[in-house]
Amino acid sequence: MRETEQKTAEILKKIRTLEIKTRGLVETAFAGDYHSVFKGRGMNFEDVREYQPGDEIRAIDWNVTARLGTAFVKQFTEERELTVMLIVDVSASGNFGSTTQSKRELAAEVACLLAFSAIRNNDKVGLLLFSDRVELFIPPKKGRSHTLRLIREILFFQPGGRGTAPALALDYLNKIVTRRAVVFFISDFQAPDFSHALAVSGRRHDFIAIHIQDERERVLPGIGIITLEDAESGEQIEVNTMDRGTRQRFTDFADEHEAELSRTLRRNNIDAIALRTGEDYLPALRSFFKQRERCVAVR
Secondary structure: OHHHHHHHHHHHHHHHHHHHHHHHHHHHHOOOHHHHHOOOOEEEEEEEEEOOOOOOHHHEOHHHHHHHOOOEEEEEEEEOOOEEEEEEEOOHHHHOOOOOOOHHHHHHHHHHHHHHHHHHOOOEEEEEEEOOOEEEEEEEEOOHHHHHHHHHHHHHOOOOOOOOOHHHHHHHHHHHOOOOOEEEEEEOOOOOOOHHHHHHHHHHOEEEEEEEEOHHHOOOOOOOEEEEEOOOOOOEEEEEOOOHHHHHHHHHHHHHHHHHHHHHHHHOOOEEEEEEOOOOOHHHHHHHHHHHHHHHHHO
16 A cells, blocks of 8 residues: 555656646746747637728628618637647657656657647647557646646556557547647657558648657667667567677668658658757757747748
């Protein structure tokens, strides 16, 4: 009983620590950025007022004008409420981390930051966890307690699968979220081709891919003969890391995978953010928000 209570206390402490850190970042780093980047679904009618020189003729409310005998125009306000979906990869490869932080822990922190940004702007947030299956779906809602539940699941959910099947997650998203949403897809993208499902999701939603990486998955240190294990399949292979050619082939393979992913995302007009474990993710996120804001201003 004491062990269970201790474990619960540790979980609550970790969630609270993450909440304090990310809420602070939302207030200082993302204030205003989120609102200006992600637009609402449309315009809501608010009221009418008397016509003034320069007003659009198309905005005249002819029914009110005829009734009152003078010209009135309709006023609209932006419909701000958005639906934000966090789709997070919880496959076994996310447990890897060559620093003090695993890929899954980085994914959780970034998801937490995005969730609190959404809640601060009165938007709804939902969660979809996936591995080689859809592990968990939590419908979009508002509120701090709801957000804390999402963070708890991202941090501590125990998946049934070990592999990665993004296409299944995207197919599920496309079926269950019928209205346009802002989708943050957080994964290391160590997966088979999923370009068809991505193309469909990219057309239906405002889709942003967040690529979680670890430096040791791209660069091998020269430390002798080591055994590498695929976290998802369990397959093992011995590698002599002192061999320069082996290290180069390892890096070339990782670079080609990353290049192919970039081509797939560009082909489908998907924005992407690349983050690494053990590094400050804030500059990359802020750069993305600022770039998005400039694009919105141009449009």
